[in-house]
Amino acid sequence: MTLAAQRILVIGGGFAGMSAAIELRKRGADVDLVEIDPGWRNCGTGISVAGATLRAFQQLGVLEAFLAHGAASDGVSIRLPHGPELAELPTPRIAGPDVPGGGAILRPALARILADAARAWGTRVILGHTFQSIDQDADGVDVRFTDGQHRRYDLVIGADGMYSETRQNVFPDAPKPRYTGQACWRAVVPRPPEIRTTTLWIGPTIKPGVNPVSQTEMYLFITEPRPTNAHVERSTFVDQVRALLAEFSAPVLQTIRDGLGPTSEVVFRPLEGILMPRPWSKGRVVLIGDAVHATTPHLASGACIGIEDAIVLAEEIASRPHIAAALTAFEQRRWERCRMVVENSWRLGEIEIAGGDKAEHARIMRESHVALAQPI
Numbered sequence: 612m613t614l615a616a617q618r619i620l621v622i623g624g625g626f627a628g629m630s631a632a633i634e635l636r637k638r639g640a641d642v643d644l645v646e647i648d649p650g651w652r653n654c655g656t657g658i659s660v661a662g663a664t665l666r667a668f669q670q671l672g673v674l675e676a677f678l679a680h681g682a683a684s685d686g687v688s689i690r691l692p693h694g695p696e697l698a699e700l701p702t703p704r705i706a707g708p709d710v711p712g713g714g715a716i717l718r719p720a721l722a723r724i725l726a727d728a729a730r731a732w733g734t735r736v737i738l739g740h741t742f743q744s745i746d747q748d749a750d751g752v753d754v755r756f757t758d759g760q761h762r763r764y765d766l767v768i769g770a771d772g773m774y775s776e777t778r779q780n781v782f783p784d785a786p787k788p789r790y791t792g793q794a795c796w797r798a799v800v801p802r803p804p805e806i807r808t809t810t811l812w813i814g815p816t817i818k819p820g821v822n823p824v825s826q827t828e829m830y831l832f833i834t835e836p837r838p839t840n841a842h843v844e845r846s847t848f849v850d851q852v853r854a855l856l857a858e859f860s861a862p863v864l865q866t867i868r869d870g871l872g873p874t875s876e877v878v879f880r881p882l883e884g885i886l887m888p889r890p891w892s893k894g895r896v897v898l899i900g901d902a903v904h905a906t907t908p909h910l911a912s913g914a915c916i917g918i919e920d921a922i923v924l925a926e927e928i929a930s931r932p933h934i935a936a937a938l939t940a941f942e943q944r945r946w947e948r949c950r951m952v953v954e955n956s957w958r959l960g961e962i963e964i965a966g967g968d969k970a971e972h973a974r975i976m977r978e979s980h981v982a983l984a985q986p987i
C-alpha cells in the first residue's frame with residue numbers, strides 16, 4: 612500500500628498518540644513515537660468509556676483486553692442525593708449487540724494495553740525525550756531530539772496533550788487552555804455489589820458519581836464549582852472530599868465517605884479546556900487529541916475523540932495520494948464532532964455551576980450521546 616506519508620513521528624504517548632501509532636503501523640507506515648515521560652506512566656484513577664470509545668477499541672484491536680482488565684455495563688443510573696433512582700438512561704450498544712454500551716477502566720491499565728499494542732505492531736518508542744526543533748520544507752520535516760539525534764520525516768503528529776509544545780511550536784498564536792470554573796475530585800474505592808453501572812447523584816451544584824472499573828473496585832468522581840483556579844493544598848484533599856460527600860445521604864456515598872482516611876489517594880484537577888480553531892495542521896505537522904480539543908469530562912468522551920482522531924487520520928493517510936489532501940479530509944471529518952463534544956461539555960458545566968435548567972442539561976446529554984453514536 613502506498614501511503615501519503617511513510618516515515619511518521621508521533622510526539623506524545625497518551626491515548627491519542629498510542630492509537631495513532633497502532634493504526635499507522637497496521638497500514639505499513641514507519642512510526643517513531645517520542646514520549647517525554649521516561650516511565651511512560653499514565654497516572655490517575657479511572658476513565659469512563661462510552662459506547663463510541665468501545666467501538667474505537669474494537670477498531671484498534673484492544674477491545675478484548677479492555678473487557679479482560681476493565682468493566683463494561685449498560686445504562687447510567689441517575690439518583691437523588693439521598694439515594695432513590697430518578698431515571699436509568701439507556702446507553703446504546705454502539706460497538707455491537709454483544710458489547711455493553713459503556714464501561715470504565717483504571718487509566719494505567721488502559722495505558723498499558725495501548726502501549727503493549729503499539730509496541731507489538733512495531734512502533735519504535737523513544738522514552739524520556741522530546742523534540743528540540745521542528746523544521747519543515749516542501750518535501751519533509753527535520754526533527755532534532757533532546758537526545759541529540761536528528762531524523763527526517765514525511766509527517767509529524769503532535770499528540771502531546773492540552774499543553775502541547777508542538778502546538779506552541781507550530782501555532783505560537785493559538786489560544787491557551789482556559790479554566791472553566793469547575794474542578795474534579797477522583798479516587799478509586801471499593802465497589803459494593805449494588806453498583807453495577809455508572810451511577811450519578813444529582814445535587815444542586817455538586818455532582819458525585821461512581822463507575823465500576825473491575826469486580827472489586829470503582830472510581831469516584833465529584834465535580835464542584837470553584838470560581839478561581841487557586842492552588843489547593845494536597846494535605847486537605849481527603850477532608851475536602853469528605854465535606855463534599857457530607858451533603859449526600861445516599862448510603863453508598865456515606866460508606867465511601869467513611870472509608871476515606873489519611874492514606875486514601877485523592878486526585879484533584881481544575882477543569883480546563885481548549886478548542887483550537889481550524890486549521891489543525893501546518894504543512895506536514897498535524898495536531899490530534901487534547902492538543903487541539905481538550906474537553907471537560909461531562910460527556911466522558913475526551914479520550915474517545917482523541918482515539919477517533921488517530922483512526923481517521925490513519926485512514927486518510929492510507930487512502931489519499933498526498934499529505935495535504937489527507938490532512939484536509941482528516942480535519943473535515945473531525946471538526947464538527949470534536950467541536951460538539953467540547954462545547955456541549957462546557958455548556959453542561961455552566962449549567963451545573965449555576966444550578967441551572969436540569970431539562971436543558973438532560974437534553975444536551977441526550978443529543979450529544981445520539982451524535983456520538985454516529986459513524987466517524
Ligand SMILES: Cc1cc2nc3c(=O)[nH]c(=O)nc-3n(C[C@H](O)[C@H](O)[C@H](O)COP(=O)(O)OP(=O)(O)OC[C@H]3O[C@@H](n4cnc5c(N)ncnc54)[C@H](O)[C@@H]3O)c2cc1C
Nearest residue numbers: 623625626627647659741771772900901908911912913914
Ligand atoms: C478530570 C478529567 C476526567 C476525565 N475523564 C474522562 C473520561 O472519563 N473519559 C474520557 O474519554 N475522557 C476523560 N477525560 C479526558 C481525557 O483524559 C483526555 O481527553 C485524554 O487523556 C487526552 O489524551 P491525549 O493523548 O490527547 O493527551 P494526554 O493524555 O495529555 O497525553 C499526552 C502525552 O504526551 C506526553 N507529552 C507531553 N508533552 C510532551 C512533549 N513535549 N514531548 C513528548 N511527549 C510529551 C505526555 O507525557 C502524555 O503521555 C477526562 C479529563 C479530565 C481532566
